[in-house]
Amino acid sequence: MERLYESQKLALWYFWTAILLFGAQLLFGLLSAIQFINPDFLYGTLNFMTNRMLHINAMVVWLLMGFIAGIYWFLPLETGREVVGIKLGKLAYFAFVGAVAVVVLVYLFKQFGSGDFFTLWFITEGREYIEAPRWADIGIVAVALIVAFNVMGTAVAARKITGILGVLIVDLAFLFGLYLAGMFFTPNISVDQFWWWWVVHLWVEATWEVLVGVLMGWLLMHLLGTPRKIIEAWLYVEVMLVFGTGILGLGHHYYWIGTPEYWLGIGGFFSSLEPLPLVAMVIHAVYDAGVHKLKTVNRPALFWAFAQAFGNLFGAGVWGFMHTLPQINLFSHGTQMAAAHGHLAFFGAYVSANLALFYFALGKTRVKEGYILNGTPWKIAYIGMIIGIFGMVAALTVAGFTQTMIERATLGSTWEAFIQAQMHPWMEEAFKWRLLFGVIFFLSYVVLLYDLLTAGKRVEALKEAEVVG
Amino acid sequence: MSIGWLEVVVVTLVVSLVISLILARGRHWLEPGFWKVAAIITSSVMAITLVLLTFHTVQAISMESKRVPGADVINREIGYVYNADRRAMEPVLGKEVGLFGKIWGPQEAEELIVKGKLVIQSRNCMDCHTLLGNGAYYAPDLTKAWLDPKWDKQIMPMVGASSREEAMKTWLMNPDKYPTWVRKMPNLRLTEDEAKAVTAYLKWMSAIDTNGFPANFPEVQVSQK
Amino acid sequence: MAETLYKLMLYGFLMVLFAGTYAILYAMGRFSGLPILVKISYFFAIFQFLAGLGMVFSPYLDILWRAIILFSIFAYLFIPPVMWKVVVEMHRRHED
Numbered sequence: 001m002e003r004l005y006e007s008q009k010l011a012l013w014y015f016w017t018a019i020l021l022f023g024a025q026l027l028f029g030l031l032s033a034i035q036f037i038n039p040d041f042l043y044g045t046l047n048f049m050t051n052r053m054l055h056i057n058a059m060v061v062w063l064l065m066g067f068i069a070g071i072y073w074f075l076p077l078e079t080g081r082e083v084v085g086i087k088l089g090k091l092a093y094f095a096f097v098g099a100v101a102v103v104v105l106v107y108l109f110k111q112f113g114s115g116d117f118f119t120l121w122f123i124t125e126g127r128e129y130i131e132a133p134r135w136a137d138i139g140i141v142a143v144a145l146i147v148a149f150n151v152m153g154t155a156v157a158a159r160k161i162t163g164i165l166g167v168l169i170v171d172l173a174f175l176f177g178l179y180l181a182g183m184f185f186t187p188n189i190s191v192d193q194f195w196w197w198w199v200v201h202l203w204v205e206a207t208w209e210v211l212v213g214v215l216m217g218w219l220l221m222h223l224l225g226t227p228r229k230i231i232e233a234w235l236y237v238e239v240m241l242v243f244g245t246g247i248l249g250l251g252h253h254y255y256w257i258g259t260p261e262y263w264l265g266i267g268g269f270f271s272s273l274e275p276l277p278l279v280a281m282v283i284h285a286v287y288d289a290g291v292h293k294l295k296t297v298n299r300p301a302l303f304w305a306f307a308q309a310f311g312n313l314f315g316a317g318v319w320g321f322m323h324t325l326p327q328i329n330l331f332s333h334g335t336q337m338a339a340a341h342g343h344l345a346f347f348g349a350y351v352s353a354n355l356a357l358f359y360f361a362l363g364k365t366r367v368k369e370g371y372i373l374n375g376t377p378w379k380i381a382y383i384g385m386i387i388g389i390f391g392m393v394a395a396l397t398v399a400g401f402t403q404t405m406i407e408r409a410t411l412g413s414t415w416e417a418f419i420q421a422q423m424h425p426w427m428e429e430a431f432k433w434r435l436l437f438g439v440i441f442f443l444s445y446v447v448l449l450y451d452l453l454t455a456g457k458r459v460e461a462l463k464e465a466e467v468v469g
Numbered sequence: 470m471s472i473g474w475l476e477v478v479v480v481t482l483v484v485s486l487v488i489s490l491i492l493a494r495g496r497h498w499l500e501p502g503f504w505k506v507a508a509i510i511t512s513s514v515m516a517i518t519l520v521l522l523t524f525h526t527v528q529a530i531s532m533e534s535k536r537v538p539g540a541d542v543i544n545r546e547i548g549y550v551y552n553a554d555r556r557a558m559e560p561v562l563g564k565e566v567g568l569f570g571k572i573w574g575p576q577e578a579e580e581l582i583v584k585g586k587l588v589i590q591s592r593n594c595m596d597c598h599t600l601l602g603n604g605a606y607y608a609p610d611l612t613k614a615w616l617d618p619k620w621d622k623q624i625m626p627m628v629g630a631s632s633r634e635e636a637m638k639t640w641l642m643n644p645d646k647y648p649t650w651v652r653k654m655p656n657l658r659l660t661e662d663e664a665k666a667v668t669a670y671l672k673w674m675s676a677i678d679t680n681g682f683p684a685n686f687p688e689v690q691v692s693q694k
Numbered sequence: 695m696a697e698t699l700y701k702l703m704l705y706g707f708l709m710v711l712f713a714g715t716y717a718i719l720y721a722m723g724r725f726s727g728l729p730i731l732v733k734i735s736y737f738f739a740i741f742q743f744l745a746g747l748g749m750v751f752s753p754y755l756d757i758l759w760r761a762i763i764l765f766s767i768f769a770y771l772f773i774p775p776v777m778w779k780v781v782v783e784m785h786r787r788h789e790d
Binding site for chain 2: 032035036039040043044047048049050052053111112113114115116117119120123124125126127128131163185186187188189190191192193194196229232233236237239240243244247248250253254255256257258259260261262263264265266269270330331333334335336338339403408409410411412413414415416418419422423
Binding site: 227229230233268272275276278280282283284287290310313317321328331401409410 | 699714717725759
């Protein structure tokens with residue numbers, strides 16, 4: 001096993017924290033799912049709004065931590081030297097974790113505050129995904145600046161910026177910069193949501209996509225020996241397609257928030273074309289799978305990498321397209337259809353990527369040269385989580401169809417229409433199935449955690465002919 | 470200034486393609502360098518277009534614009550009717566009727582709206598409800614909550630209020646006391662001032678032109694004087 | 695209205711689903727040299743096209759949107775074979 005760079009040790013701290021927060025995300029998800037079925041459960045003590053907020057905030061934080069871990073893992077390998085300012089990076093880690101802990105405790109025990117700026121600064125900002133109070137926002141920006149400094153400082157000190165590193169640096173500048181777009185208060189909700197989407201959409205449908213492209217590119221280079229030129233060409237193609245369709249695809253969030261009608265056309269056009277590049281990219285994924293005959297020294301990393309390629313196409317492409325046209329979205333906006341799409345898209349595009357990266361790093365630290373990381377538990381977790389997520393998403397899709405057709409298209413989108421649709425048998429059944437598959441997903445996570453903790457105990461000896469590249 | 474969406478789409482695509490091909494000439498299309506040019510050009514064209522459109526949009530949605538009303542709209546009657554030319558429902562404003570028994574001056578109305586938004590954020594409404602369709606899906610969308618028939622039909626008699634805004638204010642302060650079905654809104658300890666502010670905010674929000682969202686809503690006509 | 699919407703959503707879903715399936719099976723078939731997989735993939739290409747036609751012929755969409763969908767369903771027919779050639783060429787060029 002190779003000696004680790006300091007930044008790779010930091011990567012492992014971030015990975016473990018991320019995995020634990022993933023577990024927290026799932027626990028709060030389960031509580032929320034139970035409340036859909038039994039609304040009296042924890043009513044008044046831990047309301048849905050708090051569970052849901054913790055569910056989505058845990059998700060955003062753990063995925064970000066996983067990406068940061070991936071950056072710290074590959075950066076020294078890419079530049080051939082230790083990361084510049086790594087002590088500062090480690091400090092930032094502790095600050096980050098400390099801030100998250102405080103924010104979570106306040107969410108849990110204070111939950112909300114009075115209608116003033118103090119609440120927004122210290123308790124919650126109450127805007128979906130970016131509920132974190134303003135003080136924590138500033139903390140996140142500080143951590144982000146340190147990560148950015150680590151990356152750029154190292155590139156400068158190594159006197160080389162590879163193509164991949166160049167894409168990363170530019171992407172990180174936008175990714176971290178965009179967060180600032182959410183850090184202000186306005187009474188005008190249309191303006192509020194206009195800028196809010198600059199953070200949310202241009203994160204998950206633009207800068208995060210490119211960041212994952214960089215990390216997966218590094219993964220494929222190191223795991224499969226894919227030539228750098230192919231990774232680079234592919235990464236540039238991906239940037240062109242993702243930014244080419246995603247930047248103006250932002251318009252698909254501007255149909256109904258008070259903004260002018262030209263967004264219906266611009267947003268609808270670009271987002272209806274978004275699946276085309278995803279279908280194209282899947283061809284490359286299958287090619288890579290075939291070329292290496294699925295043989296590698298790290299089976300779980302490879303399989304999670306493939307889950308990423310296909311999951312992106314299905315979650316974002318298929319489910320996204322289904323309700324992206326404004327003519328349809330007028331009726332499905334703000335229904336469980338969005339939840340169905342979101343769950344599969346996040347799992348496919350980002351959860352899979354993070355798990356692939358984590359397994360890769362663990363393989364490097366726990367498995368000796370000449371052995372393959374394998375075993376049974378990761379397979380159980382893999383299959384279980386895929387079944388779990390598809391089950392949840394299928395249930396939510398049924399719920400989404402029901403809500404769209406009944407609450408919106410038939411009953412007139414009123415308060416009463418909402419209630420009637422929620423009480424419809426299809427809806428009630430859907431929430432039960434969603435909980436069932438959520439439990440399956442959670443149990444698979446437990447198996448995953450066990451496998452990660454004990455990775456390295458189940459290895460196979462490598463036969464010479466087995467590894468390609 | 471009217472912007473045609475099709476023109477924007479066609480121009481951005483054509484410009485990206487043409488400039489990329491010009492700047493990448495001489496590079497083989499299977500080389501990373503070719504796609505590096507295409508990536509930089511395409512991203513830049515799209516980003517610049519977004520910035521330009523943003524200037525126009527932010528102006529178009531500022532308060533007291535055609536699409537987003539000023540705070541003093543809370544004094545007017547608000548309706549929602551289908552416009553056959555637009556093939557969408559749109560808000561309509563009626564005569565001055567006041568709110569909570571008074572006509573609010575521009576400064577007071579502005580303060581009330583600011584307070585309303587602060588309360589909405591401080592109580593995390595977006596993690597159960599959707600506003601303009603964005604948020605969580607546990608509770609109803611609030612875009613047209615002010616115009617919802619349930620207030621007059623069910624809530625006013627239930628809480629014994631004499632006007633819709635009084636019903637809303639009372640209900641919001643004690644939602645756990647007045648459940649409408651099995652899923653209850655928790656008591657978020659709203660003060661009376663906060664409840665009034667939220668009510669005013671919901672009224673203001675219902676007058677935003679959302680290009681017809683939510684669709685199919687029961688029409689509300691208004692009288693002019 | 696509900697029925698129109700339901701059909702549009704379903705066709706849209708199936709269109710991209712079948713396009714993705716076509717791409718995956720096509721690439722698998724070309725890779726492993728199994729012509730039967732490629733032939734099966736062509737069935738999904740046709741299903742994709744038909745699902746898209748379902749959207750194109752919906753009375754609820756304007757002519758421009760129908761044109762966009764029409765363009766997409768033709769594009770999906772060609773993307774897998776074209777991308778396959780691109781991927782093979784790229785690897786051949788950069789793997790010596």
